[in-house]
Amino acid sequence: MTSTSRRTRWSGDWLAVALLLGGVLLLYYAVPILAIFLAQSPAAVLSELAAPSVRSAATTSVLSASITTVIAVCFGVPLAYWLARTEVRWRPLVDAAVVLPLVLPPVVGGVVLLTVVGPNTVLGSVASAMGYELTGSLIGIVLAQTFVASPFVIVTARAAFAGVDQDLEHASRSLGKRRLTTVRRVTLPMAWPGIVAGVTLTFARAMGEFGATLMLAYHPRTMPVEIWVTFLEAGLGNAYPVAVVLVCLSVLALLVLNVLGSDPWSE
Amino acid sequence: MLAFDSVTKTYESFQLGPLDLQVDDEILAILGPSGCGKTTLLAIAGGIVQQDAGTVSLHGDSLDSSAPEDRGTVVVFQDGALFPHMTVRENIGYAAGPETDVEGLAETFEVTALLGQRASSLSGGERQRVAVARALAADPSALLLDEPLTNLDAPIRHRLREDLRAKLAPLDIPVLYVTHDQSAATAIGDRLAVLNDGAIQQVGTPATVFEEPATPFVARFTGHDNVFEGSIQPGTPHPHVQWGPYKLETDCAGLEPPTDIWFSIRPEYVRVVPEAEREATPNVLTGSITNRLFEGDTYRLRIAVEDLDERLDLTVLRPAYDHHGLDERDRISVSVPPTAIYLDEVE
Numbered sequence: 001m002t003s004t005s006r007r008t009r010w011s012g013d014w015l016a017v018a019l020l021l022g023g024v025l026l027l028y029y030a031v032p033i034l035a036i037f038l039a040q041s042p043a044a045v046l047s048e049l050a051a052p053s054v055r056s057a058a059t060t061s062v063l064s065a066s067i068t069t070v071i072a073v074c075f076g077v078p079l080a081y082w083l084a085r086t087e088v089r090w091r092p093l094v095d096a097a098v099v100l101p102l103v104l105p106p107v108v109g110g111v112v113l114l115t116v117v118g119p120n121t122v123l124g125s126v127a128s129a130m131g132y133e134l135t136g137s138l139i140g141i142v143l144a145q146t147f148v149a150s151p152f153v154i155v156t157a158r159a160a161f162a163g164v165d166q167d168l169e170h171a172s173r174s175l176g177k178r179r180l181t182t183v184r185r186v187t188l189p190m191a192w193p194g195i196v197a198g199v200t201l202t203f204a205r206a207m208g209e210f211g212a213t214l215m216l217a218y219h220p221r222t223m224p225v226e227i228w229v230t231f232l233e234a235g236l237g238n239a240y241p242v243a244v245v246l247v248c249l250s251v252l253a254l255l256v257l258n259v260l261g262s263d264p265w266s267e
Numbered sequence: 268m269l270a271f272d273s274v275t276k277t278y279e280s281f282q283l284g285p286l287d288l289q290v291d292d293e294i295l296a297i298l299g300p301s302g303c304g305k306t307t308l309l310a311i312a313g314g315i316v317q318q319d320a321g322t323v324s325l326h327g328d329s330l331d332s333s334a335p336e337d338r339g340t341v342v343v344f345q346d347g348a349l350f351p352h353m354t355v356r357e358n359i360g361y362a363a364g365p366e367t368d369v370e371g372l373a374e375t376f377e378v379t380a381l382l383g384q385r386a387s388s389l390s391g392g393e394r395q396r397v398a399v400a401r402a403l404a405a406d407p408s409a410l411l412l413d414e415p416l417t418n419l420d421a422p423i424r425h426r427l428r429e430d431l432r433a434k435l436a437p438l439d440i441p442v443l444y445v446t447h448d449q450s451a452a453t454a455i456g457d458r459l460a461v462l463n464d465g466a467i468q469q470v471g472t473p474a475t476v477f478e479e480p481a482t483p484f485v486a487r488f489t490g491h492d493n494v495f496e497g498s499i500q501p502g503t504p505h506p507h508v509q510w511g512p513y514k515l516e517t518d519c520a521g522l523e524p525p526t527d528i529w530f531s532i533r534p535e536y537v538r539v540v541p542e543a544e545r546e547a548t549p550n551v552l553t554g555s556i557t558n559r560l561f562e563g564d565t566y567r568l569r570i571a572v573e574d575l576d577e578r579l580d581l582t583v584l585r586p587a588y589d590h591h592g593l594d595e596r597d598r599i600s601v602s603v604p605p606t607a608i609y610l611d612e613v614e
Contacts, residue, residue, distance in 0.1 A: 167348040170313070170348070171342065171350075172350075173314075173334070174336070175336075175361060175362035175401070175402070176336050176337075176362050176405055177336055177361075177362065178334075178336055186350055190351070
């Protein structure tokens with residue numbers, strides 16, 4: 001037997017081991033989600049959907065997560081591009097600032113935000129005087145979600161931009177195209193799948209945001225807060241259908257965004 | 268004219284310049300080894316890298332404060348830098364004006380059949396054809412090519428070399444062609460500029476640079492593999508080169524003996540001398556073969572020259588090699604024709 005065939009056999013074995021190990025985790029993800037679906041009759045889920053509190057929470061979640069995602073994209077994607085291209089020495093500091101909300105426990109994130117936008121803070125008071133409540137409102141939810149979820153699009157889009165060969169941008173500019181045109185026609189289309197992956201993660205994370213949201217805006221209720229309240233007030237059994245609705249919404253969002261993010265120039 | 272005037276760029280462990288260079292409406296090939304600064308020079312001209320000092324100008328106008336898109340100096344990158352998400356037609360038409368004949372350019376560069384294909388599906392040679400077509404579609408004021416043939420297979424490289432020369436020569440704009448390949452430089456360039464360690468060693472026509480290298484580096488880089496140091500001594504009719512115990516006849520005049528010199532001998536000019544012809548042949552050296560490399564039509568031999576701690580390379584055609592019955596470790600005599608010795612003063 002040649003060494004090549006030995007290497008091939010070992011490679012196969014290691015792949016099998018890797019799949020086996022990963023498979024344990026995959027089962028750990030899939031089984032509870034399947035279980036929650038099996039534990040519910042479709043009728044129970046539909047009846048929960050008809051409940052005004054659930055419909056209101058679903059609407060609030062989808063609306064706030066959408067607004068959060070738009071904000072994260074508008075401010076985060078340019079930052080991601082800057083991070084991918086800049087050579088300033090203090091870039092690691094910006095990197096750390098971007099990652100900080102990811103490593104901070106969401107509840108702590110909520111506390112941190114309350115020190116800036118809470119009702120008794122300068123910012124909170126001024127906004128309140130102008131008719132905008134920064135806590136206990138849709139704005140509060142968006143503030144909490146943006147803090148916790150926007151780093152996902154920055155980190156992912158940054159990696160996507162970094163993966164675009166800079167010579168392509170140089171070539172475009174050398175051919176007479178301005179930087180903005182170059183980004184629009186060359187960089188963005190090439191980084192698109194990565195950016196959409198980031199958008200997906202941000203949206204999904206915003207939909208599921210609980211800790212910081214609870215601190216900033218108990219009302220109006222988002223789906224995670226609704227599940228929490230239902231669980232406390234009526235027990236786990238009654239929380240299941242609401243949870244199923246949230247899972248369905250999240251999966252639907254993932255599907256839509258993944259279709260949008262499919263490789264736009266694949267044959 | 269594209270002109271570099273005292274251009275300097277300093278990196279942590281490397282400095283380019285101060286460098287002066289003028290490129291008329293011609294193809295100037297910048298020839299040099301990896302890391303000599305030739306790509307940096309091209310990037311400075313294209314506005315991709317900003318020089319620390321000095322001025323780059325095009326037709327008399329300074330480019331120093333111009334963004335890359337405002338310079339008119341279009342760069343063709345080593346791998347083509349085609350936009351992979353676009354078709355060949357979209358790539359060529361990317362910067363084309365409304366009156367640019369994209370189809371005509373595609374025909375000129377023999378890529379018409381590829382117009383509908385994604386750039387990501389092209390071979391290396393096709394990519395470079397499209398890249399040059401795309402550059403010309405932008406109606407450049409100067410063209411900057413960064414080793415466009417480097418990653419191609421030999422037959423494609425040779426074909427594309429001829430095509431590039433044929434298509435770039437009539438452009439009548441400054442064309443800077445950066446390469447480490449001396450054959451590409453001589454085939455494509457009207458003139459050569461040899462660059463080493465950030466400094467220009469010599470500028471001239473390919474024939475001048477190859478026949479009369481200005482420095483030992485240029486000599487070695489352009490194929491004068493045998494470069495040695497010696498001195499000029501009085502001789503008749505021309506001065507001799509004193510090389511250790513050997514006195515080599517030359518046909519060089521102009522240097523007054525005694526002068527320390529470097530001299531070079533191209534391997535292809537050295538010939539094997541049969542024993543019977545030794546007495547009648549000038550500049551005979553004796554040595555033993557230490558290395559032998561089969562190169563297809565020729566053998567490349569290295570001999571350790573007797574009474575001298577030097578190695579001399581020579582190429583021998585296969586029939587001659589077989590005729591002399593040569594083999595490794597054989598002791599042979601070779602001669603260096605006086606006309607084959609190029610020499611210059613040590614600076």
